[in-house]
Amino acid sequence: MRAPHLRLLAIFLGLALAMPAAALELVSVRVEGLEDEAQRDNVLAALSLEKLNPARRRALTEARLSFLLRRAPREARQALEPFGHYESQVQTEVERNGELVSVRVRVVPGEPVRVRKREIALSGPGQSDEVLARRIARLRPREGQPFVHSVYEDGKASVDRLLAERGYFRARLDAHRVEVTRAERTADIALSWDTGPRHVLGEASFEGHQFREGLLENLVPWTPGEAYDQARLVQLQSSLAQLDYFSAIDIRPEPGEGEDLEVPVSVKLSPAKRSVWSAGVRFGTDSGLGLTGGLERRWVNDRGHKLDLLAGLAQRRNDLAASYRIPAFRWIDGWYTGSARLQQEQVNGINSELLEVAGSRSGRLGNWNLVAALNLRRERFEDAATGFDYSYSTLVYPSLWAQWSESDDPLYPRRARGLTMELRAGSAALGSDIDFVQLRAEGKLVHSVGRRNRLLLRAEIGTTVSDEFPSFPPSLRFYAGGDRSVRGYGYKDIGQFFIGTDGRRYVFGGKHLAVASVEYERMFNRTWGMAFFVDAGDAFDSRASFDPQVGAGMGLRWRSPVGPVRVDVAHGFGSDAANSVQLHLNIGPDL
Known part of the structure; x- marks a missing residue:
């Protein structure tokens, strides 16, 4: 009688085990x-x-x-x-x-294994190369530091890259050994490279371009037989790209075999579109809403000449400009430029008309962009102090403009510095109505604070030396206020002023300028962020009339695909602001 019960129990257990x-x-x-x-x-x-x-x-x-x-x-x-x-x-x-x-x-994690001993050596001709020696001296991990595999491999790879960049194409790693003693928590490193001979740069050959022979060859920054350095190829790449002649640039070193140490350089080029037409709608706090159009002729002939035409029509400013550029590559990369500009502008209710003709020579020397020019300016402007009668100004003067900058990223730097200076000097001996000297300088600093924060500092100063400053035209006087000056104030709202015969306040600029800005930026993610800022500055004639105007506010930051976009709301606290709140839109890089 027990057998049926046992069978039922077995079936029940089997079903229970089969259930998930x-x-x-x-x-x-x-x-x-x-x-x-x-x-x-x-x-x-x-x-x-x-x-x-x-x-x-x-x-x-x-x-x-x-x-x-x-x-x-x-x-x-x-x-x-x-x-x-x-x-x-x-x-x-x-x-x-x-x-x-x-x-x-x-x-x-416990105590890490630390480097007890390092034996790093170079043999061959490269052992006397100071650049290689400095890289070896900076290799990590150093003695006493934790032995982190990625740091060790990155350091080893950096030496391999540098050897190739310096032209040691036959270098080899003879020894790469790490002995880890876990019981003693120590690591001993042994690295040894045989650099082999250093190659030299050869001739550069250009293919696929549209210019006469000899034009692009002037851009080559080395002479055949010079020690190979990849930085020279990068310099050539940059020079060719800045010309805006080409849609594609391919530079390739071609080291040979055997005893031949000369490295010919092949440069293959593809021409860009020759003519570029542009048209669009523009808005600026200085000009208002308007239209703009232009033509860029990237090369006019096989000598590489360039032509640029630009026209703008806006609420408070109209422009018509033309420039013709001729390559000047023999001394330093740059251009000879002839330009002419017509401008009609209204600032603070004062109308002015300007004709400017200039001839200049531009170039790049080290990290400096330089422009030396001779300028002729003929200006007609309303003189509100005399009931809006027209006054005239003719200035002939040489000028020098210089700009230096360094940054870890051209669009969104975490660390960057920049300096811009401009010097003008006019004399009656050259045909100017008045004698004058004017100097302006602007400095910028970007410093990261953690991963998502940046501190942005800006300062600008300027001075004019002239015994005939009342005859100085409005377009060359100093003003403050606006998107790139003191926010919370309108464009050119800050400066020396007078009350006209109509009872209105007119700003006519000052002899001197002093502006400073502090901004703190916080990015919420890679695209969006906010900023808080305080600006202050004044355009003034003397120390006694110096009255810094202060503005403060906050803004939205958008890292767009084409560059930074800044939308700021600022309040001016000085007498020139009349307690106004201003909206500012700014597009472009920080430097």
Whole structure:
């Protein structure tokens, strides 16, 4: 009689075992105990628990969870070895809320393995190369520092790159050994390179361009037989790109085999579109709403001459400009330029008309962009002090403009510095109505504060020396106020002023200028951010009349695909602002 009962019991147990166990859901995996973000991320990425896809996280069984928990300590310890931690202690904890499971991985990294001894050597002709010697001296990790695998490999790769950049194309790594003694927590490094001979630069050949022979050859910044340096090729690439003649530039060194150490350089070019027409709508706080159009003739002939035409029609300013540029590559890369400009402008209710003709020579010397010019300006402007009768000014003067800058990124720098200076000097002996000397300088500094914050500083000063300043034209006087000056004030709203016969306040500029700005920027992500700023400045005739006008506000920052866009709202607190609130729109790089 017992057999039927046993059979029923066996069937019941079999059905119970065949039923699927209740599924668990893995909600989160956290790594604790590691302050270094890179170590924490590497451990998390190595855990099989973290690698589970969403479907498997929702269908996790007890058996699978137990298996993965047993693997976690070994995976975490292996993930920390590249950072020099070979004796890490790892514990796992599971938190349950019904079927929901959270896993916490606690890590005690322990003392890292440190470099006890380094033997790094160069042999061959390159052992006397000072540039290579400095790179070797800066290699990390140094003695006493934790042996981090990525730092070691990056340093080794940087030497390999530098050898190639310096023309040691036959260099080889003879020894690369690291001996780790876990018991003593030490690592001994041995590296040795045989540099081989250094190659020399050969002739540069140009293909695919549209110019007469000899024009582009003047841009080559080396003479054949000079020691190979990749920086020279980069310099040539930059010079060709700045010409705006080509849509594609391919520069390739072609080192030979055997005993030949000369490296010919092949430059393959593709012409860009020859004529570029432009038309659009523009808006600026200085000019108002308007239209603009132009023609750029990238090359007029096989000598590489350029022609630019530009016309603008706006509420408060109309422009018509033309320039003709001739290549000047023999001394320093640059241009001979002849230009003419007509401008009609209204600033603070005062109308002016300007004709300017200039001849200039531009060039780049080191990190400096330079322009030397001879200028002729004929200006007619309303004189509000005499009831808006027209006054006339004729100035002939040489000028020198210089700009220097360095940054880690041309559009969105985290560290950058820039300086711009301009000098003008007019004399009656040259045909000017008055004698004068004018100097202006502007400096900018960008400094990162953490990963998402930047501090932006700006200062501008200017001075005019002339015994006949009342006859100085409005277009060359100093003003402050506007998007790129003191925000919270209108364009050219700050300066010496008088009350006209109509009872209106007219700003006519000053002999001297002093402006300063402090801005703090916080980016919420890679695209959007906010900024807070304080600006102050004045355009004045004497120390007694110096009255800094202060503006402060906040703004939105958008890192657009074409460059930074800044939208600011600012309040002016000085007497020139009349408690106004101004909206400012600014587009372009920080320097």
